[in-house]
Amino acid sequence: MKKKVTLVEALIGFEFKLKHLDGTVYTIYTSRGEVMGDKDKKMIRGLGLPFFKDPMSSGNLIIEFEI
Numbered sequence: 111m112k113k114k115v116t117l118v119e120a121l122i123g124f125e126f127k128l129k130h131l132d133g134t135v136y137t138i139y140t141s142r143g144e145v146m147g148d149k150d151k152k153m154i155r156g157l158g159l160p161f162f163k164d165p166m167s168s169g170n171l172i173i174e175f176e177i
Contacts, residue, residue, distance in 0.1 A: 114176045120146040130157065138173065148177045 115124055125139035136157065140146060151174050158169030 111171065112174050112176060115146065117177055120175065120177050128157075131159075146175045146177075148175070150175050 113126070123140045123142070123144065125137060128136045128138050130136060136154075138152075138154065140152075146152075151172050154171040154173070156168050157171035161167045161169065
């Protein structure tokens, strides 16, 4: 997925809600001291799409940030 953030958010941090395909809402945030640049990517393990023929396991969600 792609997420647009402001320059201030990229420098001091941010937090946003993500509604997953199954309806669950997750909070995605940057860690203290983490600075995001344009086109930087953040990977969230296990929040991607389910694997083919294995619906109990999921891939990783990759978020690309645009400033």
